Amino acid sequence: MxxxxxxxxxxxxxxxxxxxxxxxxxxxxxxxxxxxxxxxxxxxxxxxxxxxxxxxxxxxxxxxxxxxxxxxxxxxxxxxxxxxEPYYKVMFGLSELEERIRKHFGLKQVVVVAGDSENSLHSKRELGRAGCTALRKAMGKDDVVAVTGGSTIAQVASQLTSQTPLKGNWFVPARGGLGESLDYQANTIASTMAKRTGAQYRMLHVPDHLGEEAYTSLMQEPNVREIVEVIRKARIVIHGIGDAIVMARRRRVDATVIEAMKAEGALAESFGYYFDRKGAVVRKMLTAGLRLEDIMETEVVIAIAGGQHKAEAIAAVMRFGHDDVLVTDEAAAMELAAIMDREEKQ
Missing domain, CATH: 1.10.10.10 (Winged helix-like DNA-binding domain superfamily/Winged helix DNA-binding domain)
Incomplete structure (x- = not known):
């Protein structure tokens, strides 16, 4: 009809x-x-x-x-x-764009919001609101949700509400904290999500980037080991996507390592892993929290990222092939379509 x-x-x-x-x-x-x-x-x-x-x-x-x-x-x-908004997607062709991106990357759902979240705070809020909707749709009773850090996931946290308290649910950080604004750290975001929904939360008070000796030592601590076990059993993961080199610099990765990453073709970062254009993992950092094998076993993985300049990074992580839902914005989606067009011509 x-x-x-x-x-x-x-x-x-x-x-x-x-x-x-x-x-x-x-x-x-x-x-x-x-x-x-x-x-x-x-x-x-x-x-x-x-x-x-x-x-x-x-x-x-x-x-x-x-x-x-x-x-x-x-x-x-x-x-x-x-x-x-629902009519907007039809009038502007966003519904068709969502379906095209979904089929191309083999996703269960793609949601495209209006605007460019890179240049508009309102669009970033819309991205966060759509992320809330996707998360609430995926959540069931007594779920554990692992969340990464970043300004986009912080927007999801700031808009997450629940009329019915989620007392049996847990929000946990996917990994340790970054040396950046406290508001954007995974610990803060997990606690905010829990408080806004009446759920429970746990924190992981360890650095994001660890040396081998520090990692081995921390993983012997009973309290750390206990929360890491909870994190690695999360049924839902909600994460952002970043530019590989930008994220490496924010993590204060050694300059020689960054140069090596460039040579390896590192394009995108997510979960502490660095992906090349084809979605292959080219480098990983030792971190307490989610490992790649945990992501591959997670039942629902939701990516939230927008902005035209993020499109290449988004495409790289989607090619990795373990996301179920992508929430993005119009600017990134249009650029993703352009990337797909170039691939189809090759």
Whole structure:
């Protein structure tokens, strides 16, 4: 059966053109928080005369607030955008894009949110919200969820809520902490997720990157060994994806090792492992927490990453082949499609 949108595309194509135009205006105003008419017209490649007519209409519907400082979206406008989201995916071809990426990488589900999370805080929040939805869909009773660090997974944590407390569930860090902002460390994110959902949590108070001697010593500690055993039995893993060299530098990896990684073709990082363009593991760091063999046995693996510049890294980790769900944004998805096009031509 055809959807209403598909019927409208056939019978009233002009109406969809107008709907799309007004949707884009509202979305761009929301992403900008406050914006002037000239700047908005330039960003949408629209004349100021046409834009003025449309924004005047949106103001008359109480969807936009306009004053001398510029334009802001109203609460009613935000609610309308949220209600339109399922139709947006059809109108802009994102549903087809999701399915194409899903089939190409052999995933169970792909979710694409609007915008570019690399350049828009709102889009990053949307990425986090979609990650919350994917996680809640996967979670059952008495589950253990292992989470990695990073700003994107922190967005998931900040928006995770539960009307029904998840008292039997546990959130645990997938690995030790990075030497970065406390807000983005896996321990912090795991505890935030637990507190926001009424679940329980455990922390792993060890460095992220360990030498062989330190690793051997720590793994002999009963408390460390106990929490590591819990982590390695997680049914769900939710993780971010990073640029290999950027992540190596943040972990203060020795410069000679970084040069060796470049020579090995390291492109992406996730779970503390470094992947080349084909999805092969080219280097791993000793760490207390999830190992590659644990990831390969995990029942549900959810990747959340966005931004055009992350597309190559996302593709590399997806080629590794052990993710079930990918939550990404429009910018990364479009670039992924371009990568797929190049591969199909080769």
């Amino acid at each position: 055809q959807s209403l949108i598909e019927i409208q595309q056939q019978l009233l194509p002009d109406m969809l053109v107008v709907m799309r135009k007004r949707y884009l205006i509202l979305r761009q105003v929301m992403l900008s928080d406050m914006i002037g008419r000239r700047t908005l017209a330039a960003s949408l490649d629209m004349t100021e005369r046409v834009l003025r007519a449309e924004t005047d209409f949106l103001k008359s519907q109480d969807l936009l607030l306009i004053d001398a400082a510029g334009m802001r979206i109203s609460e009613a406008g935000k609610r309308l955008l949220e209600d339109m």
